[in-house]
Amino acid sequence: MVLHSENDRDNKTSTKRVIFIIIAAAIIFVGGIFTWFEQVAVTEEVKTELLKQGNFIKEAINVRTITALKTTCDDYDTDEYKRLEKQLKLTKDLFSRYKNMYFLTRNDEKDIIYFINANNPSQKGEPFENQSEKLHGVFSENKTESFIIQTGEESNVNTLFLPVPNKSGNVDIILAIDANIGEISSTDRERIIVPIIFTITVLILFIITVNLIKWKKRLPPEKAEKRFPRYLEPILLAIFGLLLTVMLSYVASYRQSRMREDVFVDIAEGQAKLLVEELRHFRDYKIESIAHFFESSEYVSREEFSSYVEFLTYSEMFSDWAWTPIIKENELDEMIELAKKEVKQDFAIWKKDEDGNKTNVPKKDKYYPILFIEPFEENKELVGFDISSEPAIAEPMRNSLDSGLQTASELFDISVDSEINEVLAIIRPVISGEKNKQEGLVLSLINPRTLIKELIGFSVIGETSVALGLYQLNENGLPMFFGSSVGKHKADENVKTEVLHYPDKEFNLIVPLFAFGEVYTVVAHPSEEFNNVYPLRSGWMVFLLGLLLTGYLTTTIGFLSNRGFYLRREVDEKTTELRNALDKLRNTMEASISALASTVEMRDPYTAGHQINVSKLSVAIAEKMEVDPEKIEGLKLAARVHDIGKVQIPAEILTTPRKLTDLEYKLIKSHPEAGYNLFKNLDFPWSVDEIIFQHHERLDGSGYPRGLKGNEIMIEAKILGVADVVEAMSSHRPYRPSLGIDAALEEIEKNKGKLYDPDVVDACIELFRKDGFSFEEK
Numbered sequence: 001m002v003l004h005s006e007n008d009r010d011n012k013t014s015t016k017r018v019i020f021i022i023i024a025a026a027i028i029f030v031g032g033i034f035t036w037f038e039q040v041a042v043t044e045e046v047k048t049e050l051l052k053q054g055n056f057i058k059e060a061i062n063v064r065t066i067t068a069l070k071t072t073c074d075d076y077d078t079d080e081y082k083r084l085e086k087q088l089k090l091t092k093d094l095f096s097r098y099k100n101m102y103f104l105t106r107n108d109e110k111d112i113i114y115f116i117n118a119n120n121p122s123q124k125g126e127p128f129e130n131q132s133e134k135l136h137g138v139f140s141e142n143k144t145e146s147f148i149i150q151t152g153e154e155s156n157v158n159t160l161f162l163p164v165p166n167k168s169g170n171v172d173i174i175l176a177i178d179a180n181i182g183e184i185s186s187t188d189r190e191r192i193i194v195p196i197i198f199t200i201t202v203l204i205l206f207i208i209t210v211n212l213i214k215w216k217k218r219l220p221p222e223k224a225e226k227r228f229p230r231y232l233e234p235i236l237l238a239i240f241g242l243l244l245t246v247m248l249s250y251v252a253s254y255r256q257s258r259m260r261e262d263v264f265v266d267i268a269e270g271q272a273k274l275l276v277e278e279l280r281h282f283r284d285y286k287i288e289s290i291a292h293f294f295e296s297s298e299y300v301s302r303e304e305f306s307s308y309v310e311f312l313t314y315s316e317m318f319s320d321w322a323w324t325p326i327i328k329e330n331e332l333d334e335m336i337e338l339a340k341k342e343v344k345q346d347f348a349i350w351k352k353d354e355d356g357n358k359t360n361v362p363k364k365d366k367y368y369p370i371l372f373i374e375p376f377e378e379n380k381e382l383v384g385f386d387i388s389s390e391p392a393i394a395e396p397m398r399n400s401l402d403s404g405l406q407t408a409s410e411l412f413d414i415s416v417d418s419e420i421n422e423v424l425a426i427i428r429p430v431i432s433g434e435k436n437k438q439e440g441l442v443l444s445l446i447n448p449r450t451l452i453k454e455l456i457g458f459s460v461i462g463e464t465s466v467a468l469g470l471y472q473l474n475e476n477g478l479p480m481f482f483g484s485s486v487g488k489h490k491a492d493e494n495v496k497t498e499v500l501h502y503p504d505k506e507f508n509l510i511v512p513l514f515a516f517g518e519v520y521t522v523v524a525h526p527s528e529e530f531n532n533v534y535p536l537r538s539g540w541m542v543f544l545l546g547l548l549l550t551g552y553l554t555t556t557i558g559f560l561s562n563r564g565f566y567l568r569r570e571v572d573e574k575t576t577e578l579r580n581a582l583d584k585l586r587n588t589m590e591a592s593i594s595a596l597a598s599t600v601e602m603r604d605p606y607t608a609g610h611q612i613n614v615s616k617l618s619v620a621i622a623e624k625m626e627v628d629p630e631k632i633e634g635l636k637l638a639a640r641v642h643d644i645g646k647v648q649i650p651a652e653i654l655t656t657p658r659k660l661t662d663l664e665y666k667l668i669k670s671h672p673e674a675g676y677n678l679f680k681n682l683d684f685p686w687s688v689d690e691i692i693f694q695h696h697e698r699l700d701g702s703g704y705p706r707g708l709k710g711n712e713i714m715i716e717a718k719i720l721g722v723a724d725v726v727e728a729m730s731s732h733r734p735y736r737p738s739l740g741i742d743a744a745l746e747e748i749e750k751n752k753g754k755l756y757d758p759d760v761v762d763a764c765i766e767l768f769r770k771d772g773f774s775f776e777e778k
Contacts, residue, residue, distance in 0.1 A: 101178075249543035279520065295437075699755055
């Protein structure tokens with residue numbers, strides 16, 4: 001018998017050891033799976049970000065430049081090629097986290113070769129290492145879809161390929177961006193480290209818990225009744241609860257942050273692209289149209305120039321326009337007389353001296369004076385200014401004349417005897433080579449101060465806004481700040497040397513543009529209005545709720561655990577007390593539900609009392625239908641908090657009297673799922689979480705969030721849905737007055753059998769029309 005007892009003890013010990021190992025292995029396995037999923041999610045997010053940024057760079061490229069290139073070695077000495085090479089190099093420097101950027105093309109032998117390589121310019125014409133069928137298919141079939149493939153020896157090195165079609169739609173060039181996914185995602189390592197730390201902590205706590213419980217069981221009765229052994233389970237529960245609360249708070253905060261970032265990107269991308277499209281239109285149409293106007297005319301008078309510029313740029317604020325003829329020395333007197341007639345004032349060719357005052361231009365072979373300028377009244381003092389005498393514009397002017405392409409200067413002061421007025425000059429040459437035709441330069445003088453006003457017009461959407469900043473990259477790849485749409489520029493001292501200088505760098509969106517032989521970038525970041533509308537609160541709310549639940553459960557478990565100590569003394573009396581404690585627990589649960597319901601009503605005064613009325617009507621309908629009393633109890637609690645998910649929605653959206661935007665309505669529609677997530681892990685005797693989840697579902701599947709139909713919807717949710725509609729229509733809302741109970745009943749009767757359960761509708765109508773049911777006054 002002793003031997004048999006010892007064998008049983010050994011078997012029990014072995015079984016417990018196996019169970020211990022299985023649970024420990026399960027903790028490690030679940031933590032590993034979660035960590036792996038986070039790693040995959042981070043990698044996919046980085047690839048998505050790479051694809052989005054790559055498309056921004058692709059869209060920045062001037063299609064006219066691509067069309068002008070033959071994609072052969074003959075291009076290497078052309079101005080278009082040199083400009084594109086310079087722009088790609090500057091863009092690579094701007095996005096330094098990418099390993100390389102380069103253009104690929106295909107030669108006559110059908111080999112894919114380097115056309116431009118930002119890191120290694122001498123590699124042009126050399127074969128590309130990856131002669132894949134997919135790349136050849138892009139050239140052969142003129143495919144324009146972007147794609148990512150692994151090209152490096154290391155698993156983290158990927159290349160994004162972006163076909164760049166020319167004007168005719170043919171793909172002769174592919175933009176390629178090499179990126180090290182591992183290096184780019186280093187800022188997201190926290191997402192992978194946190195579950196690892198959480199798993200290790202849970203495993204350590206599990207081991208400690210097992211050993212403490214063994215220690216408690218080995219204690220003699222008199223020591224087991226001391227305070228620490230008696231409260232061991234609640235203490236361990238509190239530790240586990242706090243750990244779980246911290247983890248869930250982190251997850252909730254991160255997910256809201258991601259959602260917030262997605263909202264920002266959606267708004268910022270649209271706004272930045274609007275501004276870039278305006279600049280692109282400015283580059284491709286406005287400047288070119290004025291230049292073609294001169295090229296197609298024998299002579300353009302000032303009146304014609306003024307009318308054409310006014311027609312072409314009627315909605316534009318940020319640019320002045322000028323015409324600068326090329327005057328040879330032997331044509332000077334004739335041109336001066338003509339200029340006097342055109343501008344109707346004295347005309348002389350001048351330049352600025354060292355003090356910024358007007359002075360005569362010495363004799364030279366050619367002069368480049370401003371003859372026409374619009375708007376004229378604000379700029380008439382600039383008439384006659386020889387732009388070739390300005391150092392900041394002389395070199396770009398020569399480059400433009402030599403290449404025949406648009407060229408931009410750096411910022412320079414164009415003012416005369418007045419406060420500093422810095423402008424950026426865009427130059428487009430007009431050289432016909434024909435007699436009796438005007439030759440000269442079309443100038444666009446962009447003032448950053450007026451450009452800021454234009455930026456503000458692009459940046460505001462309703463009550464939220466995105467701040468926009470505009471930069472030009474200089475020869476060294478350093479950004480020169482032009483303007484911002486925010487009144488107070490949120491910049492560090494290194495504003496002129498760093499683009500991503502705003503707070504919350506992960507919320508910066510950069511959209512480049514290749515124009516005038518330079519690279520410009522629009523940088524978008526959240527404004528204060530955006531941060532006020534989309535605050536980060538869910539993490540703290542989950543943390544506070546977790547603390548409350550942990551404290552409540554710990555207190556309850558501690559209380560229940562300690563009951564055994566008193567039951568050994570007074571079994572009968574303590575049995576009664578235990579029954580009372582359970583009743584108290586039930587009442588506390590209902591009180592907790594009421595407290596949770598109050599969080600919604602406190603944030604939305606228009607729906608204060610809504611959940612109470614819906615709960616009352618739901619119970620009445622259920623009783624009318626003779627639903628199981630246990631189900632009615634669960635329905636009562638679920639109805640009391642059916643809108644708890646609205647705690648994650650900004651109060652400004654809940655109480656706004658205006659029509660909701662698509663994004664705001666999408667947030668509103670997320671509240672059933674949010675409410676479900678709050679209750680799904682709570683061990684209620686009723687399906688409170690599922691009732692909340694389904695209360696906006698409809699019989700025909702038109703409801704949300706899951707589009708359930710017919711019998712897929714719980715009877716409690718069908719009742720709650722009808723009660724919710726009736727109460728909502730009969731109550732005041734910020735966006736409309738009360739429609740009245742008759743309109744509400746007419747709505748559910750009209751859609752009986754389509755949206756609402758017929759039995760529920762009949763019971764509800766009978767309650768109001770026959771039984772005299774009414775809501776209490778709020």
